[in-house]
Amino acid sequence: MCNRKRLIFVTHNLGIVAKMCDRMAVMYAGKIVEQGAVRDLFRAPKHPYTQALLGSMPKLGSKEPLYAIPGHPPNLAQLPSGCAFHPRCAHAMPQCVTRDPDDHRVGPNCKMLALGSANTGGICQRHCLSCRI
Numbered sequence: 584m585c586n587r588k589r590l591i592f593v594t595h596n597l598g599i600v601a602k603m604c605d606r607m608a609v610m611y612a613g614k615i616v617e618q619g620a621v622r623d624l625f626r627a628p629k630h631p632y633t634q635a636l637l638g639s640m641p642k643l644g645s646k647e648p649l650y651a652i653p654g655h656p657p658n659l660a661q662l663p664s665g666c667a668f669h670p671r672c673a674h675a676m677p678q679c680v681t682r683d684p685d686d687h688r689v690g691p692n693c694k695m696l697a698l699g700s701a702n703t704g705g706i707c708q709r710h711c712l713s714c715r716i
């Protein structure tokens with residue numbers, strides 16, 4: 584019998600995630616957009632939403648104004664076309680409005696939703712290129 588216990592935290596508090604969790608899945612508009620080991624996602628987030636989320640965390644002692652992701656969370660009953668994050672994404676391109684992102688492996692234990700990949704020259708190439716495989 585396995586004695587290992589598993590807990591799933593659903594939270595917006597990334598400090599708790601950093602302290603308590605081994606793995607992390609970042610969701611946007613009801614979909615997992617990036618998942619992997621907590622230390623990997625905190626050190627080198629690949630998906631623009633993960634990057635923006637981590638960039639909006641307060642830093643102790645910093646006098647910099649807090650970064651805020653532009654726009655508003657989408658209406659889940661009327662999601663934007665293509666990538667649901669495109670109206671708020673700093674890296675959005677015209678294809679993001681019409682194409683649905685796919686799952687891509689970006690590390691031994693990490694996946695993210697993106698259009699194309701480093702191998703196919705897709706439009707999320709700039710994120711996938713930082714992959715450490």
Ligand code: SF4
Nearest residue numbers: 666669672674675679
């Ligand atoms: S698919 Fe486009 S809009 Fe969505 S996260 Fe990637 S670059 Fe941004």
